[in-house]
Amino acid sequence: MMSKEVxxxxxNGLESKMAARLIQKASSYEANIWIQKDERKANAKSLLGLxxxxxxxxxxxxxxxxxxxxxxxLSELEAFAIKGLTE
Numbered sequence: 001m002m003s004k005e006v007x008x009x010x011x012n013g014l015e016s017k018m019a020a021r022l023i024q025k026a027s028s029y030e031a032n033i034w035i036q037k038d039e040r041k042a043n044a045k046s047l048l049g050l051x052x053x054x055x056x057x058x059x060x061x062x063x064x065x066x067x068x069x070x071x072x073x074l075s076e077l078e079a080f081a082i083k084g085l086t087e
Contacts, residue, residue, distance in 0.1 A: 001066040002074045003036075006081045007058065014055035019047055025080050031067030033077065044077075 026044040033044035042049030
């Protein structure tokens, strides 16, 4: 299991369009992937789960990966969260 903290830079936070892009990216990995904000954690492959976290601009999240391709997933999702979630 691996994890990394990332700050959300998107001016709209993790709204539905950005969440859908994140889910599409996360779904391309075999690893189990979770997004954690404060004490709450959601499956990164679930739209309702991600939206329930209420991630706003500037929020610190933790990306958690566990599985065969966890290192690749973590590295690429970190880059996606930093660059891909900006408009």
